[in-house]
Amino acid sequence: MNKPTALQPATLLTFLLLTLCAGQAQAHAETGVAGGLISGFLHPLLGLDHLVAMVAVGLWGAQLQKPAIWLLPITFPLLMAMGAVLGLFGVPVPGIEVGIALSALILGLMVLFSVRPPLVVAAVIVGFFAIFHGHAHGTELPDAANPLAYGVGFVVSTGLLHLAGIVLGVLTLWPAGVRAVKGLGGCITALGVYFSVASFGWL
Amino acid sequence: MRRLLWLALLIPVPASAHLVSTRFGEFYAGMLHPVTTLGHLVPWLAVGLLAGLQHSALARKVLLLFPLAVLAGTWMGSELNTAAWVGIVNQSSLLILGLLVVLARPLPPAVFSGVVMIHGLSHGLGNGATDLSGNGLLLYVLGVTTAAYLLVTLLTASSHQLVTRQSWGTVAIRAGGSWIAAVGLIYLTFTLLAAP
Secondary structure (H helix, E strand, O other), X not given: OOOOOXXXXXXXXXXXXXXXXXXXXXXXXXXXXXXXXXXXXHHHHHOHHHHHHHHHHHHHHHHHOOOHHHHHHHHHHHHHHHHHHHHXXXXXXXXXXXXXXXXXXXXXXXXXXXXXXXXXHHHHHHHXXXXXHHHHHHHHHHHOOOHHHHHHHHXXXXXXXXXXXXXXXXXXXXXXXXXXXXXXXHHHHHHHHHXXXXXXXXX | OHHHHHHHHOOOOOOOOOOOOOOOOHHHHHHHHHHOOHHHHHHHHHHHHHHHOOOHHHHHHHHHXXXXXXXXXXXXXXXXXXXXXXXXXXXXXXXXXHHHXXXXXXXXXXXXXXXXXXXXXXXXXXXXXXXXXXXXXXXXXXXXXXXXXXXXXXXXXXXXXXHHHOOOHHHHHHHHHHHHHHHHHHHHHHHHHHOO
């Protein structure tokens, strides 16, 4: 059995030098504009129930094509802002969590079965659920590090999720893509079922 | 092992060599103020998007009108005490300009010029620096004006190109307008509710 060899001086010096290369601690919570922007931006991304519903809006818009492809993603932020205003005024909207969960379920079903209602009906469905999402964001806004930055963050994040849905919806240009998008709708529906059951407290 | 030693010396760490407690000079302070304040930056973006939706001749007007209005406003805001209504007008501009972008209608020249000048003036007033005088104030005002010119020129040119050259350009601009209007509605409500 070989005896362990002693460390060479150069090796030791290298290790010592490496210990001097200190990384940043990043231990501070963000404040001000950065804090507001980050927390607002991450809010829809970290909440899977928000995320799938926003993507579903984009997917459904892409399935419905013009003019729904741009009307739905414009309707959503404006009605979401109305919901946020209700939240700021402290107006109670019953069943916020249930509404958000059902939005994933219903919008997922729309994508799964490629439902094609009249444009106004589609806009009403999307706008109705946007109010629940907006209310949830709005009630948290006064506690944000920077309310304006928080608002910018969550609106931009929401818009980018719609855009992600629209980009995925480009797949509908191909026959296999149509099935793939419907499959995504099925996944969103399944998650919506889970969120709905959980929001009723049955899990 | 010697190579490893040399490699270890190449590992970069942040220098942190900038003095954060000193300023970059009044010109750059003026340039950075609106660019680093979302309450000014976002409405200025909306001005550029709105201009991009207009006819070329009208869109070009904004390149002159907006910076001049900002120049006048910043100068007045630095010399006078800014009234409380300026803040409300500036916060409303997010909603008003955002909705105008969503509608994407060609505006009559007088209306467009009026909208641009009123918002330029009010945002200029909001950017006023009352603690400066003489050359410092002049440099600061020129800095704010330069930022206004650069931002609006870049945005107007980009959005106009998008609208005229891409079939989806107007849709993208309108979607951006809906984001701005949504933020404006939320922030204006929050500010009015928080006001004493």
